[in-house]
Amino acid sequence: MxxxxxxxxxxxxxxxxxxxxxxxxxxxxxxxxxxxxxxxxxxxxxxxxxxxxxxxxxxxxxxxxxxxxxxxxxxxxxxxxxxxxxxxxxxxxxxxxxxxxxxxxxxxxxxxxxxxxxxxxxxxxxxxKPWQKNPDVYSSGITNSAFTLMERKFAPPETRLRDLVAREKLMPAVLAEARKNLDNPPLIYTQIALQQLPGLVQFFQKDVPSAFTDVSDSALKKQFADSNAAVIQSLQDYQSWLKTDLLPRSHGDFRIGAAAFRDKLKYDEMVDIPLDQLLAIDMANMKQNQQAFADVAKQLDPSKTPQQVLAELGSDYPAADKILDTFRGTFDKLIGFIELKQIITIPSDVRPIVEETPPFMRATTFASMDTPGPYETVAKEAYFNVTLPEPDWSAQRTKEFMAQFSYPVISAVATHEAYPGHYIQFLWMHKLDDRTRKLLGATTNVEGWAHYCEQMMLDEGLAAYVYPNHKRQQLLLRLGQLQDALLRNARFVVGIKLHTGQMTMDQAVDFFVKQGYQSRAVGEVETKRGTSDPTYLYYTLGKLQILKLRQDVAAKEGKNFNLQQFHDRFMQQGFAPIAIVREAMLHDTSPTL
Structure with missing residues (x-):
């Protein structure tokens, strides 16, 4: 998804x-x-x-x-x-x-x-009110509108280019509306928009034209050249306006406040647990993960602290130009293990396409799964996007960034994004005959499922399957999974505390580093994301809800409980909030946590 x-x-x-x-x-x-x-x-x-x-x-x-x-x-x-x-x-x-x-x-x-x-x-x-507070909504918004027409070949290139021209003609007006609507945005929002804009301009200058090189209609190509040039000029003008006009008067507050946070959780995830109780739940889970991390680190090297072992974990990564191939190479093992252990039914043999993250998504994401829509009948490719280091970065920045792509972490990310995470869940959605469930859902279901899979696969024995007779490598896989779990634990705390005024951005970065066991570069990106994605606690929140659901279903079914059947039945509910899934699978309305 x-x-x-x-x-x-x-x-x-x-x-x-x-x-x-x-x-x-x-x-x-x-x-x-x-x-x-x-x-x-x-x-x-x-x-x-x-x-x-x-x-x-x-x-x-x-x-x-x-x-x-x-x-x-x-x-x-x-x-x-x-x-x-x-x-x-x-x-x-x-x-x-x-x-x-x-x-x-x-x-x-x-x-x-x-x-x-x-x-x-x-x-x-x-x-x-992102329309009033977030300048990136406009520039990245129109960019995404172009991207959806060019990323998949659902129609002949002439048709898609003609549609793109029609959309592009409307884009300069969008940026004009932005100047009217934006009023005292948070400084970080304007800074993120400015960080994104050079990539967006380059996207329209290079990526968009390259997607339509096989169009031969000269009149259409001329129309596109004109509309695309107008969009590029508008984005450049918008960038200048942000820098010289909006940035100096960007003094707003990105925090949505406790009331809006509670409402957002209630509407998006059907979770009405008090925020202080949610924090206590996550902190307890974080302590468990930190202790498990220390136990694994001690087995790897009892003479070193967990942080020292973590530093070694982050230094073992492929070369930047080999990252995409390394991700592709994980699929065989993951699929083989799923089939051997009967983890879940895989509805299709078609694999996702691994490629570099599009420019307008790189500032706030390291990896993501981009699947075709539930009603796409022609261009059914799914893309596994991976953000690579930029060529002009310093050696130190590149090294810190690459720490997230250690081999154990790559395995966890591939599990999360593809097998049996997002990609498998997407394949199941095509089996549904329910329009609402195809189109609407909860992120605690989507991201909770993918995050749950990281832990579940190792609990079922993935490490020994991938690295038979190599205890160190098995332990490193678990260490990588725990580091990712701690990242999601940190998001949980940071999201709530940032947006309820209990934590500054600097404190949030430190929390990711000290309690979430992340590099400072990762902590900075994660904190930026948290300013505009306040409820990104949905990873851990969803995982814990799914684990409790599985425990309760297993207790009810006893010896008849079957993991594959549980996972298949979970998939059959679409992306619904876990409260709805729970009622369907247990036929009661007991608490999700």
């Missing part, structure tokens, strides 16, 4: 047949009533997607594989924001008016997904 959308707006349990026939015979009226209510809600949700969600988010529509809006662009104007708020309020009333008690279990979960999507978008537009 991990398709990114910088649009301003947005961001199958196979029911056991069992006693369903008998139930229908004994309560026909109730069954028919539920079926009718389910159908009515499905029509309502379809209308939400068709008349609002996709028309308002054309970039997301392209990414999802629906190409009716490929010539359109999001309305970034203040009038557009206000219109979206008004329309969303109307939709909120319509969906909230549906009586959940009359719906079947699955459709009841779909109603929660649609309603929370609306609530979350309203929270973003009215309270968090």
């Amino acid at each position: 991990n398709r990114l959308s910088y649009a301003l707006v947005g961001a199958l349990a196979v029911a056991a047949f069992g006693n369903s026939v008998a139930a229908a015979q004994t309560t026909p009226a109730a069954a028919l009533s539920s079926a009718a209510a389910d159908q009515a809600f499905t029509r309502l949700s379809d209308s939400y997607f068709d008349s609002y969600y996709f028309p308002t988010n054309p970039t997301m529509a392209t990414a999802d594989g629906l190409h009716d809006f490929d010539t359109k662009l999001e309305d970034y104007s203040r009038a557009g924001v206000d219109a979206n708020i008004k329309t969303l309020q109307q939709w909120q009333a319509k969906v909230a008016a549906v009586d959940a008690s009359k719906l079947g279990e699955r459709v009841r979960g779909d109603r929660e997904l649609v309603l929370n999507n609306i609530r979350s978008t309203l929270l973003t537009l009215r309270t968090i």
